[in-house]
Amino acid sequence: MSAELLGWSIFISQIFLGLAMVLAAVRVLWGPRAQDRVLALDTVYVIAATLLLTFGIRTGGTLYFEAALVIALLGFVGTAALAKFLMRGEVIE
Amino acid sequence: MIEVIEVADIPLWAAILTSLLLLIGSGLTLIGAVGLLRLGSFYERVHAPTLGTTLGIGSVLIASMLFFSVLQTRPVLHELLIAAFMVVTTPITLTLLARAALYRDRREGNEEVPARRG
Numbered sequence: 001m002s003a004e005l006l007g008w009s010i011f012i013s014q015i016f017l018g019l020a021m022v023l024a025a026v027r028v029l030w031g032p033r034a035q036d037r038v039l040a041l042d043t044v045y046v047i048a049a050t051l052l053l054t055f056g057i058r059t060g061g062t063l064y065f066e067a068a069l070v071i072a073l074l075g076f077v078g079t080a081a082l083a084k085f086l087m088r089g090e091v092i093e
Numbered sequence: 094m095i096e097v098i099e100v101a102d103i104p105l106w107a108a109i110l111t112s113l114l115l116l117i118g119s120g121l122t123l124i125g126a127v128g129l130l131r132l133g134s135f136y137e138r139v140h141a142p143t144l145g146t147t148l149g150i151g152s153v154l155i156a157s158m159l160f161f162s163v164l165q166t167r168p169v170l171h172e173l174l175i176a177a178f179m180v181v182t183t184p185i186t187l188t189l190l191a192r193a194a195l196y197r198d199r200r201e202g203n204e205e206v207p208a209r210r211g
Contacts, residue, residue: 002107009115023129024126024130027130033194035194039129039187042142046145046150057160065175072178072179072182076185
């Protein structure tokens with residue numbers, strides 16, 4: 001009973017998160033300006049970390065948790081660097 | 094490496110609570126992504142994904158903590174690491190990004206953003 005409930009809810013939440021990731025990816029491809037793309041890429045990183053956590057609950061292992069931690073860390077570094085580039089990196093004007 | 098634990102022996106209340114938290118978290122993340130796609134300007138869009146970075150991943154982290162604590166019959170708290178990290182880093186990145194966007198808009202002479210004071 002509880003295993004069935006957990007299995008179905010993990011399945012549904014993974015579908016939700018996958019859909020959210022697709023929407024954010026559409027914004028990455030379609031975003032009219034560079035800051036829109038950077039914001040959507042940051043969203044994709046966060047959704048990927050959340051999705052890995054749901055995989056961790058499904059399998060019961062701790063390996064996915066560490067992957068989610070690394071993804072959250074790299075997402076922060078990447079977004080901060082891209083924001084800094086948008087602020088300073090306009091070489092050709 | 095990935096050991097599959099039999100989840101059938103988890104009590105029903107923990108399963109219901111974990112499922113509820115998972116659905117709330119993923120639903121809020123989905124709403125944030127829809128907002129990211131649908132809202133009009135960048136300064137409106139920058140608010141939408143914070144649903145996913147605060148309550149979305151927070152609910153999933155609480156669900157994971159609850160699930161592993163009940164499953165292993167000891168408190169499993171290492172998810173707090175991700176939670177603290179997200180709480181610290183999300184305002185920093187979005188502030189940097191919004192300031193960069195404001196700088197770019199002002200530089201192009203966009204009329205919609207407020208001018209620099211002083």
